[in-house]
Amino acid sequence: MSTRLQFALGAGLLIALAAIPPVASLAGIPFLLTLFTRIVIVAIASVSLNLILGYGGMYSLGHAVYIGIGGYTVGILAFHGVHSGLVQWPLALAVSALFALVTGALCLRTRGVYFIMITLAFAQMVYFLTVGVAKYGGDDGLTIARRSSFGGLVNLADRTTFYYVSLAFLLAAVLVVWRISRSHFGMVVRGACANDRRMQALGFPTYRYRLAAYVIAGTMGGLAGALLANQTDFVNPEMLSWTRSGDLMIMVILGGSGSVIGPVAGTVAYMVLEEVLSGITEHWQIILGPLVVLMALVRQGGIVGWLSPKRHA
Amino acid sequence: MTLFLEQCLNGLQLGLLLFLLAAGLTLVFGIMDLVNLAHGSLYMVGAYLAAWFAKRFDSFFIGLAAALPVALLLGIVLEVLVIRRLYGRDHLVHVLATFGLILFFNEAVRLVWGAAGLTLALPEFLGTWVQVIPGVPYPVYRVAIIVVGLLVAAFLYFLVQHTRVGMLIRAGAADREMVGALGVNIRLLYTLVFGVGACLAALAGVMAAPILTVQIGMGETILILAFVVIVIGGIGSVRGAFVAAIIVGVLDTLGRAFLPGALKQTFGAAAASTAAPAISAMFIYLLMAAFLIVRPEGLFPAAGGRK
């Protein structure tokens, strides 16, 4: 899609998202702020997944694991009395990056369906790890007594502040993916997605570039996890269950993979849809399921593709 | 020693259950190039159907006999309505569509049978014990699972190696276009293979039902184990699925049974009580990682199975 359209859509989304706190407070619906804080955080994870899925053709079905790793790093540190965000957050990113590096090095030895299954399996491994370790709550999860503290810099306990901090991170994530996708590095990753053999024949050792992209995406996922743990003051295995990974994939595709702003639009649309459907009936997934099937069948570049003027040829 | 043998039997039994699931998955993938996440849903539906029929007619065997054809039918309907439209498309589309199906099936089951879960009672003679290993009573039902699993494996082996349909299946796994060129009714073959896969998944579900709880989401956990099996065995290979399923079943069971004790002896009780459940839960995935390092294409790679 055209750069201008992406820009317009991005600016529109940003203004709308920035307006959420005053709107929620004026309308007297504090839940709106809670919902959109969550949406903004999850959008960071979608944007990061899109870097490998949309641009790199790496269909990871285990991306929620990074939300879990980031979240649990914050949770476990808080459990042991470490509340400084300056320790918690960099560590959350580092652990996510390390996990992405180790598992990615293995996953990227394979292609296609193997890659899908193996990313899923490694995510499941961490899931069972969180379920199994009783010290950190096991199945029941771990409550976080205090949000990450940044001295006097920002007060994350304030809901509005927290929202804008999350939004700033989302903006940064979009910007980073935007720049990366057009950089020298991004061209190699995109080229390897389109025709890996050709890229190697040109002289690119593509494996290390794909792995680097995988690690960047995982690290950004970890950031989303650290934010989410702070929002809910709680972490549990559910946040990295494989259905969460599936949800992320849907959001990316729904918005339009391979466009930077698409995943943000997809996340907003999907999570608002969930909210609306669950307001209608308790059994809302019986509607959502077929909708997802339909979306997969008629997939035409997602929301972003649908907004774009039809390409001739 | 007897405990070890008993756990080996348990592992064999889990392995054969995994094989029933993995066989269908790997066939569907090998022939239709389709990633089917909803395979676990068919396993779950099979278990629910059997539990429900068995309760209604007060007979385990009626439950079993009724669940399988219904699952076969469900598989065929699913193939015609949705799956058929996925052939030849990107794997991402497969993942999304079948993920949507999982959401649907989980909710549909909750709507029909409630959130609480069901139990499937065994007939009396299957609920007894037998001494397979002298001096160790072993549940007859688990022996029955092993026997049925082996019979199905033998049947599939015969089907794939010695029949015309099997020839097409093997040819399809190796070279999809060639089968089309043979003038075979591909549509029918695909529908049939998917239906058989669904039936096998349901059979696994029915057989697992009496020893596990019949509950929503039961399919997903075992599905991911089946993926591990396929990754180790090599996509598209029924033989690979069989060998890998036994390996995964036995090692997973042994790991859960003996790792905690072994850790306790090495690291002391305190450290072991924290780490043991975690390590035994991760054990099978670490095994998969090790396999990937040594043989990234699986034990028995089928030609054309890897993109």
Next chain:
Amino acid sequence: MPDALVRTRGLCKHFGGVVATDNVTLELNRGEIHAVIGPNGAGKTTLINQLTGELFPDAGSILLDGRDITREPPAVRARAGLARAYQIVSIFPAFSVLQNVALAVQATQPHSFRFWREAARDARLLDPAMEILARLGLEGRAGALASQLSHGEQRQLELAMALATRPRVLLLDEPTAGMGHEESRHIVSLLGTLKSDYAILLVEHDMNAVFALADLITVLVYGRIVASGAPDEIRGDAEVKRAYLGEKKKAPRRTGAAD
């Protein structure tokens, strides 16, 4: 005579029971076009695949400038100066023509771990890319998507990408296949001007082109070298005539020079 730039020794490759490359020993020298001809299925593309590293030989060795590269992966060989133009066009259809070539230029840089600067505005990539496009007469199409090019233009782009990696050795797998007469002539004259700077291996069915360009011709049949020598020797070789040149059907287009 200086040592050859590329030298293979006793290359062998089997696929199951089929012998695709049978004890092939040949040399490529700078400033020379070495044509490899032979009927369909003679193992010409398989030979190129082994030179680029997309296939590993079962036996034998490959030396590039005296260095053994037999077990090196494709990317390493490309960086060492080996470039290939594919028989079946292998370009990036979703990228523009200029982007395709710029990507090839990018491959010559020490690494691509540059995350911020926009590749599409980097003069260090674009200027050399435009230069090469101009050389091939594609500069007018620089902004078009590669998928929108005609078949002949895509082949030219393929060649442009190979040149953009600044190779020492060019492996060209039927560079004029499927081209119109005009385009084909253009490529032949271009190859003539290129040859002084590169060692070129040319696989080609167009015998006019082969006999016009080649300094050395090797004839491959069932993976085995049946003859090798200067064009005039090959033209007169009885075994070559019998095995290959006499069979007009195997060389579908303009076999004139061979008759």
